[in-house]
Amino acid sequence: MSGCLKPVEYKRGNPKSGDWDKIQLCAQAMCLEEMRGIHIDEGALWYGQTRHRESVLFDETLRRRTLTVIDEVRQLLQSGDTPPPHYGKHCQSCSLADECQPKLMQKDKSAAYVAALYQEAEDA
Structure with missing residues (x-):
């Protein structure tokens, strides 16, 4: 039973420069494959801003990259650490930018301030 399902991920914005x-779409397909015991060759991304659909082949390279990201997220969750946000161009198209507020972290100088206090105490 190969290629019966073709997952489609609907995005409100524009296509992003990264993968x-x-x-995300490949991970969804891999979940469907595991649940249904099938192989899915491709899916599609549909972008609302451009009203454009992009076909996505689930080749070995994308599958390996997806598994790597899944492993990295698993390690991150197990560590209990929350990584700091890094503001960049990619933030402009992120649906979580308001919650993440990456620009605020650029202005956060508290760690340097505290380190300087300890340095002053050591120097005295």
Whole structure:
């Protein structure tokens, strides 16, 4: 039973420069494969802003990258650490930018301030 399902991920915005949308779609396909005991060859991304659909082949390279990201996220969750946000161009198209507020972290100088206090105490 190969190629019966073709997952489609609907995005409100524009296509992104990185592979994150493809990785998300591939992960969804891999879940469907595991649940249904089938192989899925491709899916599609549909972008609302451009009203454009992009076909995505689930080749070995994308599948390996997806598994790597899944492993990295698993390690991150197990560590209990929350990584700091890194503001960049990619933030402009992120649906979580308001919650993450990566620009605020650019202005956060508290760690340097505290380190300087300890340095002053050591120097005295």
